[in-house]
Amino acid sequence: MAIVATWLSMNDYPFVPSDVALYRRMVSSADCVMDEQTWNDLLLPAYSAELARETSIFGQQELHRRLYAASAGEVSASAGRVRGLMVDDAERQQLQGAAADLRRADCDISGTLFGPALPSSPRWLPVLGWLPIAFLLSAGAALGMGWLPLWMVALALWLVLIAIQVRYHERVQEWGRILDSTQLMLRAHSLLPWDDAAQAGKLNRRLSRSLMAGMPGVSEYSDWLFLQNVRHYFRSRDVMRENIGFLRASFERVATLDADLALARHLSRTAHCWAEQGDVVEMAQVVHPLLADASSLDFGMAQQGIFISGQNGVGKSTLLRTVGLNLVTARAFGFCYAARAVTPLLPVYSSMQNEDALGAGESFYMAELRRGQELLALSAQRPAIFIIDEIFRGTNYLESVSAAAAVLHTLAVQGRVVVASHHLVLASLLSDCLQPWCVRREDGRLQLQTGVLQATNGIAMLTERGFDPAIIEKAGHIHARLMAHAAQV
Helix, strand or coil: CCHHHHHHHHCCCCCCCHHHHHHHHHHHCCCCCHHHHHHHCCCCCHHHHHHHHCCCCCHHHHHHHHHHHHHHHHHHHHHHHHHHHHHHHHHHHHHHHHHHHHCCCCCHHHHHHCCCCCCCCCCCCCCCHHHHHHHHHHHHHHHHHHHHHHHHHHHHHHHHHHHHHHHHHHHHHHHHHHHHHHHHHHHHHHHCCCCCCCHHHHHHCCCCCHHHCCCCCCCHHHHHCHHHHHHHHHHHHHHHCHHHHHHHHHHHHHHHHHHHHHHHHHHHCCEEEECCCCCEEEEEEEEECCCCCCCEEEECCCCEEEEEECCCCCCCHCCCCCCCCEEEEEEEEECCCCEEECCCCEEEECCCCCCCHHHHCHHHHHHHHHHHHHHHHHHCCCEEEEEEEEECCCCCCHHHHHHHHHHHHHHHHCEEEEEEECHHHHHHHHCCCCEEEEEEEEEEEEEEECCCCCCCCCHHHHCCCCCHHHHHHHHHHHHHHHHHHHHHC
């Protein structure tokens, strides 16, 4: 219980997203099953932060990697491990205690371990051991003999010592943080019931400085006079370079364990199910994990895609994000936030938050076009599920519908599309590839039924927002005229 209390009382270091993503960028190919816009569209930054609560940088990086690029084999293996941890509370507490100090790491080391090879120490490194001795001898001789040239030699050697310390100070400080995190990883490795735990402990000791270096006052004296910190910087870097294979394997195993523990903790306090693999999508009583009062819904999609219509504000975007996020967690981790789920192991890509990029000279419609091209390129690479909210809104109605129908039809032929739109005519234009569904809210819960929205509420919302009655009446008249014109055409 004392270990658990200590673990709960720790404060986690606030790593920036680029640090968390670095490991994935180092080890995963550019051909990931997730892209940045989908990551943001589906609110995965907030979700991954919730998932990684009370988790070290090692576990955070592994969770991020799985969300972006986990393979089918990895998903099955990790699901088995997590389920085992959830049923064996004693083992989970033991492993959590062994890995507790990982949360003290305040520096990412994946760039060091998986990035460019560490350089060898310079050939002049042995000279650093003789410089302090030469300085002490010259200073002693100068004191004993009082000869000015000896004082000049002693001063020159002292300035060389200072110059070396100044030159390497920042590198030594940064390396110290990397080394601390590496040693925390190796210590956790040595405490775990693994065959090579003793080797991890031995390597950890080789990376440590002497016991005297930790004594108050002694460390500063030995660093400035004997360059112990600079010499240790080069020696420990050589040790890491020589053992880089073991360190990489240690990182992968420790990060995997920490990520599995994070998932087990998360699922122990969250309603979920383990998704079955299949060609269709079936989710019973599925919810969005980030919404505290989320209402559940039933969602299904066979080989044919879905066109979703619904009134303004009914929750179409929430529905899309709920389905999208659960498809991602099923592919990355093997579970859904539902009573039962069947999902295909397909990548998920979305287009929900296109915005102006005026600084880059990109208008809203240009951003939509760029994203459309990206989705088409992705669809040509592999089968995928595409989740789209209101495509091509940045141009006039006729051209918007025309462009949307062409792109959506192509995506639906090469993958599966779930699209929500207020352009109801798309339902008939895409009836050969998308099944029409209408979303409505009943008793506070979203419901899906076949068909297209019949009662729109765009003008009615003018009343809800307090518009002048004259404006509302004028809008109604114009709407009636447009509908009559459309009927004649």
